[in-house]
Amino acid sequence: MNERLLCAFFEDLAKSEEQAENAAIEIVTSPEVPTWVENHQVVNVLRGALSEPEHFEALAKVVRELVHSALHSALVSLDGGAESAEVGQLDLVDNEGASLGGSLHEKYVDYLFETGRMT
Numbered sequence: 277m278n279e280r281l282l283c284a285f286f287e288d289l290a291k292s293e294e295q296a297e298n299a300a301i302e303i304v305t306s307p308e309v310p311t312w313v314e315n316h317q318v319v320n321v322l323r324g325a326l327s328e329p330e331h332f333e334a335l336a337k338v339v340r341e342l343v344h345s346a347l348h349s350a351l352v353s354l355d356g357g358a359e360s361a362e363v364g365q366l367d368l369v370d371n372e373g374a375s376l377g378g379s380l381h382e383k384y385v386d387y388l389f390e391t392g393r394m395t
Contacts, residue, residue, distance in 0.1 A: 278370045285368075285376070286387040289347050293393075297340040304332050351381035 302310055304326050309319050326332055352358055355378050356365045368376040377383075388394035 278372075278374060278376065281370050282376050282383065283387065286384050287391075289384060290388060290391065290393055292347065293340050293343050296343040297336045300336040300339040301332050304335060348381055348384065351384055355380050357381070 299310075303313060303319055304322055309316050313319055322335070326335060349358070353360055354366050354368060368380070370376065385394065
């Protein structure tokens with residue numbers, strides 16, 4: 277198993293969680309709706325409902341949790357822990373064809389603890 281690649285992959289996933297959290301704060305606090313937002317109406321509803329900085333932070337934390345849950349679920353599926361395993365199982369491999377191994381969902385959570393992103 278390519279441990280260096282696995283760590284780089286997990287770092288990408290962890291950064292995705294962080295970017296989602298930061299984007300949630302940007303959506304509700306920036307003067308203009310960010311250009312990457314597709315549904316301006318929903319943003320305006322959120323802005324009307326959230327008025328305090330702690331509200332913005334709470335929204336951002338929930339968004340991060342949702343992204344984490346989605347990533348974790350995808351890793352569980354790759355590990356064969358979802359219904360798709362009845363049809364077959366996928367395997368992540370490096371460019372040499374070596375498997376990155378199983379238990380990715382557990383290893384990802386371990387990585388988050390090791391890097392101080394989860395307590």
